Amino acid sequence: MSDKKKEKKKNKKSRLADSADRHQLYELSVQYAASEIEFVDETYKTIRGRKASLLREDFCGTANVCCEWVRQRKSNRAIGVDLDNEVLTWGQDHKITELSMGQRKRVTLVEADVLQVTTESPDIISAMNFSYWLFKERTALKHYFSRVKEALAEGGIFFLDAYGGYDSFRELEEEREINEGEFTYIWEQERYDPVTGGLICHIHFAFPDKSCIKRAFSYDWRLWTLPEIRDLLEEVGFSKVTIYWQGWDEDGEPDGIFVPSTTGEADAGWICYISAEK
Numbered sequence: 001m002s003d004k005k006k007e008k009k010k011n012k013k014s015r016l017a018d019s020a021d022r023h024q025l026y027e028l029s030v031q032y033a034a035s036e037i038e039f040v041d042e043t044y045k046t047i048r049g050r051k052a053s054l055l056r057e058d059f060c061g062t063a064n065v066c067c068e069w070v071r072q073r074k075s076n077r078a079i080g081v082d083l084d085n086e087v088l089t090w091g092q093d094h095k096i097t098e099l100s101m102g103q104r105k106r107v108t109l110v111e112a113d114v115l116q117v118t119t120e121s122p123d124i125i126s127a128m129n130f131s132y133w134l135f136k137e138r139t140a141l142k143h144y145f146s147r148v149k150e151a152l153a154e155g156g157i158f159f160l161d162a163y164g165g166y167d168s169f170r171e172l173e174e175e176r177e178i179n180e181g182e183f184t185y186i187w188e189q190e191r192y193d194p195v196t197g198g199l200i201c202h203i204h205f206a207f208p209d210k211s212c213i214k215r216a217f218s219y220d221w222r223l224w225t226l227p228e229i230r231d232l233l234e235e236v237g238f239s240k241v242t243i244y245w246q247g248w249d250e251d252g253e254p255d256g257i258f259v260p261s262t263t264g265e266a267d268a269g270w271i272c273y274i275s276a277e278k
Contacts, residue, residue, distance in 0.1 A: 011163055017211035020183070023062050025205050026217065029178045029185035033068040039258060040159050041072060043244075043275060044124060048155060052123035053077060056151070058114045059131035062091035063107065067099055070106045077106040079119050088241070094127055115144060116213050121153035127160045133221035136198065138232070141224070146236040149278055158276040160240065162226060165269040169194070175206075183207050192223065199223040226264075229274065238276035245272055 027033075028155050044052045053075050057065045060080030069078045088109050096104055110117060114127075125148050135141040148158050174187045186204040193199075201219045206212040226243060233241045245261035246254050258273050 015211035016207035016209050017213050020205065020213060021181070022213060025183060027064055031064055031129065033064045035256065036065055037072060038131035039273060040124060040126060044157055047157060047277065053119065054122040055121040055124040055126060056081065056119055058125060058127045058203055061087050062095050063109055064095055064132050065126060065128065066107050067095045070099065070103045079122065080107065080109045081111055081112055081114055083111065115147055119151065123153055123156050125152055125158050128247040130163060130221065132160060133224055142232050142236060149236050151240060152278045156278045160274050161271060162224065162229060162274060163269065163271045164225060165267045167268040178271060181208065197222045204241060205235045233276040238278060240277045242275045243272055246270065
């Protein structure tokens with residue numbers, strides 16, 4: 001084999017993308033479990049005047065939120081529900097193993113459809129990262145919300161998030177460097193259909209050596225608006241629905257502080273939390 005071919009083979013083997021773990025990259029660039037749990041925990045206490053104990057994470061993926069929940073208090077327990085065996089196995093091998101033995105005993109992972117699963121009634125059900133947008137028909141999303149309400153314990157609260165703004169209806173790519181250039185997170189909105197509300201999105205990861213993981217994650221969603229979400233939650237019988245809008249710091253950047261709001265701003269892009277009280 002020539003030196004040129006050897007060098008080419010060596011470079012191919014040592015590509016950063018080949019040794020990267022897409023789930024770890026996702027958690028580093030997208031999922032902020034600690035801040036999600038802080039918001040959910042404090043908001044539940046503010047509304048109910050007591051601390052929640054049992055949390056169920058729907059579409060739990062790697063169960064990162066479940067793990068963060070049981071770390072908060074020794075009385076906390078978590079149930080993670082997801083249909084994907086591969087991602088549940090990854091979470092079991094990489095996230096659950098990071099917990100102490102006592103914490104592990106307080107996490108239960110269930111491979112099941114959120115529309116059919118039956119679990120112990122939790123104080124909180126969480127559906128974050130816009131995961132429920134996979135229900136693209138109104139009847140399907142309404143059915144899911146109804147199932148959540150039935151599953152919650154008395155006085156339970158459903159927490160979810162949403163995003164929007166005029167950029168959310170565009171076909172675009174956005175890049176963000178992670179860990180001081182260790183890799184680049186790329187969010188692509190490949191297609192939006194204004195007739196159906198259908199939204200096709202992908203996450204790509206690029207590395208300094210020019211290698212990349214194309215379509216590390218892909219999503220076939222409907223872009224639900226806040227009025228649609230709120231109306232459906234109220235239709236299935238939640239007693240109170242609250243939108244939590246994010247503020248801005250002095251530099252005009254999101255400050256990570258979400259407060260109850262009845263109005264919003266027509267920004268290019270926004271993210272909010274929603275609580276629905278049983």
